[in-house]
Amino acid sequence: MPYKILEKFQIVPTIHQMTIEAPKIARKAKPGQFVILRIDETGERIPLTIADFDRDKGTVTTIFMEVGKTTKQLSIMNAGDSLQDFVGPLGNPSEIEPSEAVICVGGGVGVAPIYPIARAHKAIGNRVISIIGARSAQLLLWEDKMQEVSDELYITTDDGTKGHHGFVTDVLKKLLEGNEPVSKVISIGPAIMMRTVAGVTHPFGVKTIVSLNSIMVDGTGMCGSCRVLVGGETKFACVDGPEFNAHEVDFTLLMNRLMMYRDEEKNALENYQCEREGCQC
Amino acid sequence: MLERNDMLRQDPDKRRSNFDEVALGYSHEQALAEARRCIQCKKPSCVAGCPVGIDIPAFIQCMAEDDMDAAICELKSMNALPAICGRVCPQETQCEDVCVLGRKGEPVAIGRLERYAADHERKNIGPGAVERPAPTGRKVAVVGSGPAGLTAAAELARMGHSVTLFEALHKAGGVLVYGIPEFRLPKSIVQSEVEYVESLGVALQLDTVIGKLDTVDELLEEYDAVFLGTGAGLPVFMGIDGENLSGVYSANEFLTRVNLMKAYQFPGYDTPVKLGRKVVVVGGGNVAMDSARCAVRLGAEEVTIVYRRGEDEMPARKEEIENAKEEGVKFKLLSNPTRIQGNEANWVTQLECLNMELCEPDESGRCRPVPLEGSEHLMDVDVVIIAIGTSPNPLIPMTTKGLETSKWGTIIADEDGLSSREGVYGGGDVVTGAATVISAMGAGKTAAQAIDTYLKRKNTLSHDDVNLRAR
Ligand SMILES: Cc1cc2nc3c(=O)[nH]c(=O)nc-3n(C[C@H](O)[C@H](O)[C@H](O)COP(=O)(O)OP(=O)(O)OC[C@H]3O[C@@H](n4cnc5c(N)ncnc54)[C@H](O)[C@@H]3O)c2cc1C
Ligand SMILES: Cc1cc2nc3c(=O)[nH]c(=O)nc-3n(C[C@H](O)[C@H](O)[C@H](O)COP(=O)(O)OP(=O)(O)OC[C@H]3O[C@@H](n4cnc5c(N)ncnc54)[C@H](O)[C@@H]3O)c2cc1C
Ligand code: SF4
Ligand code: SF4
Ligand code: FES
Numbered sequence: 001m002p003y004k005i006l007e008k009f010q011i012v013p014t015i016h017q018m019t020i021e022a023p024k025i026a027r028k029a030k031p032g033q034f035v036i037l038r039i040d041e042t043g044e045r046i047p048l049t050i051a052d053f054d055r056d057k058g059t060v061t062t063i064f065m066e067v068g069k070t071t072k073q074l075s076i077m078n079a080g081d082s083l084q085d086f087v088g089p090l091g092n093p094s095e096i097e098p099s100e101a102v103i104c105v106g107g108g109v110g111v112a113p114i115y116p117i118a119r120a121h122k123a124i125g126n127r128v129i130s131i132i133g134a135r136s137a138q139l140l141l142w143e144d145k146m147q148e149v150s151d152e153l154y155i156t157t158d159d160g161t162k163g164h165h166g167f168v169t170d171v172l173k174k175l176l177e178g179n180e181p182v183s184k185v186i187s188i189g190p191a192i193m194m195r196t197v198a199g200v201t202h203p204f205g206v207k208t209i210v211s212l213n214s215i216m217v218d219g220t221g222m223c224g225s226c227r228v229l230v231g232g233e234t235k236f237a238c239v240d241g242p243e244f245n246a247h248e249v250d251f252t253l254l255m256n257r258l259m260m261y262r263d264e265e266k267n268a269l270e271n272y273q274c275e276r277e278g279c280q281c
Numbered sequence: 282m283l284e285r286n287d288m289l290r291q292d293p294d295k296r297r298s299n300f301d302e303v304a305l306g307y308s309h310e311q312a313l314a315e316a317r318r319c320i321q322c323k324k325p326s327c328v329a330g331c332p333v334g335i336d337i338p339a340f341i342q343c344m345a346e347d348d349m350d351a352a353i354c355e356l357k358s359m360n361a362l363p364a365i366c367g368r369v370c371p372q373e374t375q376c377e378d379v380c381v382l383g384r385k386g387e388p389v390a391i392g393r394l395e396r397y398a399a400d401h402e403r404k405n406i407g408p409g410a411v412e413r414p415a416p417t418g419r420k421v422a423v424v425g426s427g428p429a430g431l432t433a434a435a436e437l438a439r440m441g442h443s444v445t446l447f448e449a450l451h452k453a454g455g456v457l458v459y460g461i462p463e464f465r466l467p468k469s470i471v472q473s474e475v476e477y478v479e480s481l482g483v484a485l486q487l488d489t490v491i492g493k494l495d496t497v498d499e500l501l502e503e504y505d506a507v508f509l510g511t512g513a514g515l516p517v518f519m520g521i522d523g524e525n526l527s528g529v530y531s532a533n534e535f536l537t538r539v540n541l542m543k544a545y546q547f548p549g550y551d552t553p554v555k556l557g558r559k560v561v562v563v564g565g566g567n568v569a570m571d572s573a574r575c576a577v578r579l580g581a582e583e584v585t586i587v588y589r590r591g592e593d594e595m596p597a598r599k600e601e602i603e604n605a606k607e608e609g610v611k612f613k614l615l616s617n618p619t620r621i622q623g624n625e626a627n628w629v630t631q632l633e634c635l636n637m638e639l640c641e642p643d644e645s646g647r648c649r650p651v652p653l654e655g656s657e658h659l660m661d662v663d664v665v666i667i668a669i670g671t672s673p674n675p676l677i678p679m680t681t682k683g684l685e686t687s688k689w690g691t692i693i694a695d696e697d698g699l700s701s702r703e704g705v706y707g708g709g710d711v712v713t714g715a716a717t718v719i720s721a722m723g724a725g726k727t728a729a730q731a732i733d734t735y736l737k738r739k740n741t742l743s744h745d746d747v748n749l750r751a752r
Contacts, residue, residue: 028494038451044542044551045451069551085451087488217542217552220449220490221674222459222514223534227525234518234525239676253525256627260527264553271548 002082003037006059011141012134014066015109016075017051023058025050025088031116032094032211032243035060036219038085039073046070047216047238049113049188050089060088063112063141069268090219091242094209096120099183101127103175104150105168105197107189108134111142113211114188119149127151129182131171133189137162168193169200176204184209187246191255198246208246212237214254215261229253285387286315293607297577300463300545303604304368312397316344319389322381327391330379332723335359337376337391344394349405352398360395361435361477362428362722364403364470367396369461370719371598403473413482414441419736422447422504423483424491424677427455428718429709430510431478432725433732437508438481440733445504446483449490452541455512457718459541460533462571464578465601468540492676497684497705505739506704506732509692510725511677513710517670519563523621524667528555528629532564532572532668539575557664560584561632563618564668565595570602572666573610584610585660589617589637589650615639615650619657621665631659673711681705689714698728699735706732 007019025035034049052061066075094117102121106114111132122128128149133156134140140155140162147153154171155163164171168189176182185208187197194210201208214226214237221239228237231248235241289305290296296303307315319341327337336355343352356363370376372392380388419442423434426448434446452458454471479485491497491511500507516531518524535554538544542552560576562569565588576584586605588595591614595602606612613634620633636656639648673690685693685701691714698706708724710716 024494042543042550085488087449087451087490089493090490217534217537218450220514221676222516223537224516224518224531225534229525253627257525257527259626260555261553264547268548268551268553 002084003086005077005079005081005083008077008079008081010075011063012139014075015063015139015141016066017061017063017112018074018077019059019061020083020086021058022060022086022088025060025086026053026055026058029053029060029089030093031096031120032113033089033091034113034219034242035062035086035088036090036216037062037083037087039070039077040084043073043084044070045085045217045219047090047213047219049211050116051112052116060086063109065109068265069272072269072272087219090238092240094120094186094243096124098124099126100181101129101151101183103172103182103185104128104130105172105185105187105189106130106132106146107168107187107193108139109141110187110189110193110211111140111146114186115142115145115149117186118146122149122151129175130154131156131168131175133157133163133168133193135159167196169196172197173200176201176206182206185246186210186243191251191258194246194249195251195255198249198251202247209243210246210249211242212244212249212254213242214257228257283314283318285318285390286311286393288390288393290604293609296464297608298580300578302467303464306400307393307397312344312394312401313347315390316341316394318382319345320382326379326381327376327389330376332375332717332719333360333726335376335395340398341389341391341394344398349398349401353402356395356398360719360722361432362474362718363395364399365428365457365466365474366719366722367392367394367399368466368470369598371717373599375719403470414439416443417441417736419443419506419740420445420504421506421508421732421736422500423508423510424497424500425449425455425510425512425709425711426453426475426485427510427512427709427721428457429512429711429721429725430455430508431475432722433508433510433706433708433729434483434725435478435481436726436729437732438478438483440729442733442736444483446478446485447489447491448485448487450541451487453485453487455510459537460568460571462536462540462575464574465571490676492680497677497681497702501704505736506706508698508725508728508732509677509700509705509707509711510709510721511674511711512721513671513673513691513715515672515674515690516667517672518667519618519669521618521620523623523629526621526623526629527627528557528623528663529621529665529667530555532562532568532666533671535572535666536568536575539579545575545579554579555664556580557662558582559660559662560664560666561587561618561660561662562666562668563587564670565590565597566668566670567597567601568671569666569668570597570605570610572668574601574605574608576664576666577608577610581664585613586610587613587616587618587632587634587660589615590648591615591639594639594647613660617650617652618665622659629662629665632662632665633657633659671710671715673714696727697731698724699731704735 229250544554637650709721
C-alpha cells in the first residue's frame with residue numbers, strides 16, 4: 001500500500017517538511033503521537049513525530065532532519081513519490097487539560113513536534129509560553145507557526161544570530177524564577193537538551209514532560225528495542241510513551257542506547273553516498 | 282520393518298554461513314518409499330495426535346499410490362498451510378509420537394510427507410482455480426495475520442463472508458515472517474500461503490495497528506464480528522541487573538531485525554544488527570534455538586545457549602536442537618543468569634550465571650531447577666539474547682471495554698473462541714499464551730466455524746435480540 005508524498009520541501013538547511021496522504025491516520029492523530037515509515041523494500045523502519053495533521057484533507061505532516069542514510073534518502077524524494085509504509089498514529093497522545101500556563105520548549109527539529117502540543121493547549125484556552133531554539137538563526141524553524149499558537153514566544157540561538165544568545169534553558173530558568181504560576185513544562189529536542197531542561201525545572205518542582213526518541217523497530221511493543229528506564233522501571237517508549245516524566249528518566253542510558261549502532265549507521269551512510277555520488281574510496 | 286527415510290540436509294559447515302533452508306526435503310522416490318512404510322492402521326492412532334485432525338492414513342495412501350494431487354486435496358481439506366506445518370510442527374510430540382510404528386521402531390515421517398506433498402503442489406501444480414461461494418453479505422474483521430488469523434480469514438472467506446485482515450507490520454505472516462528464520466521456513470513459502478488466502482477474496486490491510494488506528498469497538502460498527510489473532514508478541518525480560526545495556530536483545534528484537542528486516546543482508550537492507558563475537562542466548566525453546574542459529578550465521582565466533590534445566594526438559598523441537606549442535610552452538614545447561622555487566626560505554630561485557638540442580642517435578646511436570654549456592658561465575662559476552670518467553674500485547678485489551686483477560690494477559694475465550702464480548706472471538710497465542718503454529722491454526726478454524734454460526738443466527742434474530750449471546 002503506497003503512501004503518496006503530497007508536498008515536500010526544505011524548510012531550513014538539512015531540515016525538511018513532508019506531507020503524506022494518509023486519511024485514516026489523519027483522522028485519528030493526536031498531538032504527541034508519531035508514525036513509523038519505511039521508504040521501500042530494503043528500507044529501515046524509522047519513527048517521526050506527527051508535526052501536523054489535517055483531518056479534512058486527510059494529510060499528515062512530518063518534519064525531519066538529515067542525520068543518516070534513511071533521512072538523507074528521504075530528503076531527495078519529491079511530491080508525487082511514494083513511501084511503501086506509513087504506520088500510525090503510534091504512542092500515547094499528550095495530556096492536554098485546562099491548567100495554568102504551560103511552557104513549551106522545542107530545540108532544533110524538536111520545534112516541529114512541540115507545535116501541535118502548543119496548539120492544542122492554546123485551543124482549550126491555556127496560556128502558552130514557548131521557547132524555541134536552534135544552533136543558528138538560519139536553522140530555526142516554524143517561528144511563525146509557533147507565534148500563532150503562543151501567548152509569549154522566546155527565541156534562542158547558540159551563536160547569538162537571533163534572539164537570546166545561549167540555550168533554551170537559560171530563558172526557561174528566568175521564566176520559572178518569575179512570578180507566574182506554571183503548571184507544566186513540555187520539552188522536545190535532542191536528548192542532551194531534554195536532560196538539561198529536566199535539571200533546570202527539578203528544583204522548582206514543576207511537572208516536566210519530555211518525548212523520548214529511543215531507537216525503534218516495530219513501534220507496537222513487540223521488540224523492546226525502545227526500552228528506557230523511567231523511575232527505575234523499564235518502559236517501552238513506543239507504547240508506554242513516548243512522553244514521560246522528565247524527572248524520572250535515565251537520560252544517560254537513553255543517550256548510550258542511541259549510540260548502539262553508530263558504526264553500522266556510519267557504514268550505511270558511506271555506502272549510500274558512494275552509490276549516489278560515485279565512489280571515491 | 283523398513284527404516285525411516287532420512288531427509289537430506291545442507292552440510293553443517295556450509296550452512297553455518299548462509300540463510301538457505303537447512304532441510305532439503307525428500308526426493309520423489311524417498312517420499313513414495315516413506316509413504317509405503319505406513320501400514321494403514323484400521324484405527325489410526327496418529328490422527329488423534331494432530332491438533333487439526335488430518336486424515337493421516339488417507340493422505341499417505343494417496344502418496345503411496347503416487348497421486349500427489351489427491352494427497353494435497355486431502356491435506357488441504359483439514360489444513361490450509363501444509364507446507365508450513367510439514368516444516369515447523371513439533372511432530373515428535375504430536376502425530377508422530379503416537380504412530381504405531383514408533384512403538385518398535387521409528388514412526389512414519391508424517392511431517393516430511395506433508396511437506397513433500399505441499400512442495401510438490403507449489404512446484405508442479407500451482408494453486409488451482411479458487412471457488413468463491415455466494416456472498417453472505419456479512420463482514421468480518423480478522424486482526425493479526427499469523428497462523429491463527431490467516432486460517433480464520435481463509436475459512437470465513439470460504440464460507441462466503443467478506444473478510445478484511447488487519448496486520449500491524451508491513452508483512453503478513455506473524456511469527457512465520459518475523460520470528461522463524463528463513464533457513465527453517467523460507468519466506469517465499471509464507472508469501473505464497475498469504476497469496477492463497479488473498480486469492481480467496483480476503484482483503485489484506487497491512488500497516489494497521491488495531492487499538493491505535495481503529496479500536497475493536499470501532500471495527501464492530503462496520504463489521505458483524507471480529508476475530509483477534511494478535512499472538513503473544515510482548516517480550517518478557519528476566520528483571521536482572523544490566524538488561525538494558527547495549528548489546529542485550531529480546532529474542533523478538535534480534536529475530537525481527539534479522540528475519541523481517543533482513544539485517545543479515547545489511548547494508549543491502551538498511552536495518553542493522555550487532556554481530557557479536559561471543560553471543561549468549563538465554564532460554565531453551567524454539568525461539569532460543571532460532572536466535573542462536575541466526576547468530577552463528579551472522580558470523581559469531583562462539584554461541585552458547587544458557588538454559589536453567591537439562592536437555593530433556595528443553596521445549597524446542599528435537600530436530601532443531603540437533604541442528605543447532607551440528608552448527609556448533611554450545612549448550613550450557615543447568616545454568617541461570619543472575620546479572621549482566623557492562624563497560625563505561627554501557628556495552629555488555631560479562632554475564633554472571635549460577636549453576637542449578639534439578640529437584641522433584643513441579644506442577645508443570647518438569648523438574649524444578651534449584652540454584653546451587655555459591656556457584657556464581659562469569660562468562661565473557663558481547664551480545665546477550667533473552668529468549669525466555671513472551672506474553673500477549675496489551676494494546677487491544679486496554680482499548681476494548683469489557684474484554685476480559687487472565688492474569689497472564691491472555692484473552693479469556695470459551696472452547697469456540699468466544700470472548701467476554703459479543704461478536705468478538707479470539708484464538709492462537711493471544712488466548713493460549715505462546716504455543717504452536719498448528720494449535721493457532723486449529724483455534725482459527727474453530728473460531729471461524731463459531732463465527733459462521735453466530736452470523737447465521739444473527740441473521741435470523743430481530744434487532745432487539747442481538748444482545749443475546751450466540752451459543
Ligand atoms: C518517537 C520518535 C519520534 C521522532 N521524531 C522525529 C522527528 O519528528 N523528526 C526527526 O528528524 N527525527 C525524529 N526522530 C528521530 C528519527 O527517527 C531518527 O533521526 C531516524 O531514525 C534516523 O534514521 P537515519 O537512517 O537517517 O539515521 P541513522 O544513521 O540510522 O541514525 C542516526 C541516529 O538516529 C537515531 N536512530 C537510528 N535509527 C533509529 C530508529 N529506527 N528509531 C529511532 N531512532 C533511530 C540514532 O540515535 C542514530 O544515532 C524520532 C524518534 C523517535 C523514537
Ligand atoms: C522464534 C519462534 C520460533 C517458533 N518456532 C515454532 C516451531 O518450530 N513450531 C511451532 O509449532 N511453533 C513455533 N513457534 C510458535 C508459533 O510461531 C506461534 O505459536 C504461532 O505463530 C502463533 O500464531 P498466532 O497466529 O496466534 O500469532 P502470531 O504468529 O504471533 O501473529 C500475530 C500477528 O498479529 C499482529 N498483531 C498483533 N497486535 C496487533 C494489533 N493490535 N493490530 C494488528 N495486528 C496485530 C502481529 O503483528 C502478528 O503479525 C515459534 C515462535 C517463535 C517466536
Ligand atoms: S499438521 Fe502437524 S501434527 Fe498434524 S499431521 Fe501435519 S505435521 Fe502432524
Ligand atoms: S499410526 Fe502410523 S502407521 Fe498407522 S496409519 Fe498412522 S501413520 Fe500410518
Ligand atoms: S519499538 Fe519495538 S517495542 Fe517499542
